[in-house]
Amino acid sequence: xxxxxxxxxxxxxxxxxxxxxxxxxxxxxxxxxxxxxxxxxxxxxxxxxxxxxxxxxxxxxxxxxxxxxxxxxxxxxxxxxxxxxxxxxxxxxxxxxxxxxxxxxxxxxxxxxxxxxxxxxxxxxxxxxxxxxxxxxxxxxxxxxxxxxxxxxxxxxxxxxxxxxxxxxxxxxxxxxxxxxxxxx
Numbered sequence: 001x002x003x004x005x006x007x008x009x010x011x012x013x014x015x016x017x018x019x020x021x022x023x024x025x026x027x028x029x030x031x032x033x034x035x036x037x038x039x040x041x042x043x044x045x046x047x048x049x050x051x052x053x054x055x056x057x058x059x060x061x062x063x064x065x066x067x068x069x070x071x072x073x074x075x076x077x078x079x080x081x082x083x084x085x086x087x088x089x090x091x092x093x094x095x096x097x098x099x100x101x102x103x104x105x106x107x108x109x110x111x112x113x114x115x116x117x118x119x120x121x122x123x124x125x126x127x128x129x130x131x132x133x134x135x136x137x138x139x140x141x142x143x144x145x146x147x148x149x150x151x152x153x154x155x156x157x158x159x160x161x162x163x164x165x166x167x168x169x170x171x172x173x174x175x176x177x178x179x180x181x182x183x184x185x
Contacts, residue, residue: 024091032086032106039079045092046072051100053092060150067176070157071101073147074174077118078103080144081111083168097178104171112163115170118145122152124152 028049033069048067057063078088086106108113124130131146131153138146151157151174158175 001069004142005124012013022093022095025094025099028090028091029087032082032084032088034081035082035088042075042079043068043072046075049092066155067099068152070155070174072167073151074101074103074172077145077148078105078172081114082106083111086169095175099176101174101176102171103174104169108168109172112170114145115161115172119159121145122149127153128142 026049046068047064050064051073052059054060054064054067073121082088086166088106089102089104091102091104093102121127131149134149150157154157156177158173159171160173160175162171164170164175
């Protein structure tokens with residue numbers, strides 16, 4: 001029996017993001033405090049961002065519905081794993097037919113460890129089988145990242161992390177597949 005070797009995708013670098021390969025769609029910024037205080041409005045924020053980003057797609061309603069789900073899942077993860085103060089930046093870019101969602105937020109060390117673990121988990125071999133098993137019996141500490149894992153295991157998103165040196169911030173990158181490329185459970 002051989003073990004499949006996987007490679008961990010790397011996050012786009014700032015210089016690469018500024019290139020003409022990536023087209024800016026929209027950006028939003030909000031403070032951690034207002035984000036936490038208005039948590040009950042999360043689904044409305046996700047819907048607004050998704051509808052705006054999806055406006056020029058071939059099937060904007062379907063695209064917005066799926067994108068809203070993705071944005072909401074990522075916002076939930078960020079809500080549970082962010083520092084006490086600072087700003088959260090949300091940037092949507094497009095490369096070819098793929099939308100790339102970047103969320104940059106302040107983090108404490110425990111959050112940084114959480115996000116590193118999430119990247120490690122989503123880049124393991126046979127993620128879909130592993131994910132199905134975890135839905136029934138999540139290991140301790142993994143239940144808070146199941147929504148994020150679903151985006152990768154089921155919908156074939158690519159999840160990467162960028163950690164600038166000597167910074168209390170990190171960036172999550174979620175590259176969304178074309179609507180027709182998405183898998184099934």
